[in-house]
Amino acid sequence: MTGVRGLRIAVCLPQVPFERGGAEVLADNLVHELCGRGHDAALVTVPYRWYPDHQLLENMLLWRLLDLDRGERPPDLVIGTKFPSYLVRHPKKVVWLFHQFRQAYDMHDTGFAQFADDARGAAMRQAIRRADHEALSEAAAVLTISANTAGRLRAFNGIDAEVFYPPPQFHDLECLGDDGTVLSVGRLDPAKRTDLLIRALARVPGGRATIIGDGSDRARLEQIARDTGVADRVDFLGRVDDQTLREAYGRCRCVYFAPFDEDFGMVTVEAHLASKPVVTTTDAGGVLEFVEDGRTGLVVAPDVDGISAGLALLLSDAELAGRLGRNGQAAAGALGWDEVIDRLLAVAA
């Protein structure tokens, strides 16, 4: 299959205007890798809002109304990624599922719920589940980015999927030293639980953290840093360029990454590529497919007590941190594009 060239491939992704995160990077990289293999790949985006509820339904309809199989040069293959892009219709459709709209599934009974517990909320959740089932059943194959995502798909939709981990954006990450600090990378969003890092740091005397990323939660997090007396030990860098990010990974002591039931968690892979251990939590989802407690990082309880204990251990023991970090490097370095692209293109054959 690696010999097949010249296919027209549309990679579909919802666009949240003026926001950019892991899904956008991954989709861009997929297009780049496909083009590099001699295909004519293009990113198809549709502006996306998931609130208020009617806007979510309209967005689902919009993907359904796209006519990618028309025109002078229709795509030979369409790749759906995250909700609701896989609702697009095409006779040759394959889905590499980044994630579903989890508020209609596992997140409904958590603090991250969107829909009310009333008839309207139930109808919204049912509409999303029905649309997911129909659209994913149309696909010639469904792949996911993690076993965690595949497990949810099987549990809620009864659909089996093959797991293909996304390769990292930077293969050239490396350990550049050890400045004794904790690094946090990612969108500042309550589900990423950066607040737990800040609160935990308040219990680790002298501990310092660098927080890279921006988002709706930033003002709240900066206030927590002031309230807990660690504002002078936490650096909020906002969005940074690639080189700054590489250096931050390369020079930190360890990486904190403890989102709630994350789909995959590219930060984990990037940390391991830089030979840094990851401090995460028992409920971090896909992160746990790479972080093994005591071997490639620390897996602790999702509370301030657990996280502060984990941070204190690694910040006080550089030798331990170095050993755990090096253990994670091999698995992360093995992730590549060939296997997943071969599987995606098999649908077009």
Added chain:
Amino acid sequence: MTSRLTIAVCAPRPLFTACDDRDARALIELSRAAGHDAEAITLPSSDVDGTFSERGALRWALVDLFAHGQRASDVVVCMHPDTLLLRHPNKIAWVRHSWSLSITETLRFAARVVVTDGGSLRTSHDDAGDGAVVRVGAIADVLDVVCAGAVPVGAMR
């Protein structure tokens, strides 16, 4: 000095063609250089010309760039007749080609119209003398029109 604006530059996007919209990219780069946030907003289209298409417009009508929430757009630049139907209170039509709509029809959806070299609207007997249409020569002038009178969304709610 205009405050920092969030500018959405909207156009249909043909697939697998060499049609790389340099004008859109130039406006976005100029906007960013001037300290604004600017981004291209596209919908895929099987064929793109200056003709208003009901099918294309229907899809744009489902796009709301003013919904409440973070990072709503302050101002929207519409680079094709179909995009005029997207939902936002401050739309500017940027006419660079021959549009199938008249000035009156365009102003039904857009607050202002800016026409650059090579751009034209269908003539109509009731179009004459409308002061909302600005003719300029350079893309930098388009940005001036975009910023003139633009109101951050927070102030519009």
